[in-house]
Amino acid sequence: IVLTQTPLSSPVTLGQPASISCRSSQGLVHSDGNTYLSWLQQRPGQPPRLLLYKISNPFSGVPDRFSGSGAGTDFTLKISRVEAEDVGVYYCMQATHFPWTFGQGTKVEI
Amino acid sequence: QVQLVESGGGVVQPGRSLRLSCAASGFTFSSYAMHWVRQAPGKGLEWVAVISYDGVGKHYADFVKGRFTISRDNPKNTLYLEMNGLRVEDTAVYYCAREGLPPNMDYWGQGTLVTVSS
Numbered sequence: 421i422v423l424t425q426t427p428l429s430s431p432v433t434l435g436q437p438a439s440i441s442c443r444s445s446q447g448l449v450h451s452d453g454n455t456y457l458s459w460l461q462q463r464p465g466q467p468p469r470l471l472l473y474k475i476s477n478p479f480s481g482v483p484d485r486f487s488g489s490g491a492g493t494d495f496t497l498k499i500s501r502v503e504a505e506d507v508g509v510y511y512c513m514q515a516t517h518f519p520w521t522f523g524q525g526t527k528v529e530i
Numbered sequence: 531q532v533q534l535v536e537s538g539g540g541v542v543q544p545g546r547s548l549r550l551s552c553a554a555s556g557f558t559f560s561s562y563a564m565h566w567v568r569q570a571p572g573k574g575l576e577w578v579a580v581i582s583y584d585g586v587g588k589h590y591a592d593f594v595k596g597r598f599t600i601s602r603d604n605p606k607n608t609l610y611l612e613m614n615g616l617r618v619e620d621t622a623v624y625y626c627a628r629e630g631l632p633p634n635m636d637y638w639g640q641g642t643l644v645t646v647s648s
Contacts, residue, residue: 458634460575467625467641468567468575473634511575515633519591520565522575 421446423512423523430528432502440526442512444493449516456515459488459497462525463508471510472497504530532556532637534626539642542616552609552626552639560584560604563629566611568622569641576622579611580629594620616646 422445432438448455457475460468470479475495476488485500499506507530512523538550552564566578579590579600588600599612609626623641630636 454632456633460635462575467638468627468635469638470630470634470636473630473636474632479634479636509574513575513635518589520577520580520633522577525574 421448421514421517421521423514423521425510425512425523425526428524428526430526432499432506432528432530434504434530435501438499438502438506438528440497440510440512440528442490442495442497442523444495444514446517447492448495448514449492454516455491457488457490457495458513458515459486460511460513460522461506461508462511463505466508468511499528502528502530532628534628534637534639536624536626536639536642539624539644541645541647543648544616544618544646546616547612547614548616548644550611550613550624550626550642550644552611554607554609554626554628557628559602559607563587564600564602564609565627565629565635566600566609567625567627567635567638568620569625570619570622573622578624581609613644616644618646620644621646 426441459472462468472488509525533555535553565580581600597615601610625641627635628637
């Protein structure tokens, strides 16, 4: 499964919204009916951190300015109001089909 | 709190071997599947291998099949990655990650750098 993210780079303004798209080469609905599409954040010099799982469910401690949506093959991560700490690279990841795969990453910079 | 600490990285010549470790704490290690994911310098994330909670099930990315072996020691709360026949293109930071429920990678270690160079 190939995950294609757009844009690859996203200049943003503090306090403004940002949006990242992730398109899958195949549908991501599992045989159990769930869609295992996650979003991860990697700040500079840091390991990845889980933000959202199953398209839109926030992981523990994730600010509510992060939200996810989508279905089938098209998914979106939105940041409602970008803060300075949001700078980094964002990856979508699918765990529906084996092997698990990642998007190529989207760099969010101020 | 959940902690994953990798070790064992370093500089190694092509064709040589290296064993990475990932020490887990803060959760019941023996209840979770575990993954290795790597990131070449300046590049994206690449899944390497996964091992089931009991160590029975193992799966590998095609590019490491036959060269890398994932294993775990549940009483020691430690995950391993034995890497043989290393290639220059295996140069990367190697992360261990816990597989959460529903399936995702919910906790990551800080990573250990493996550099393959002559």
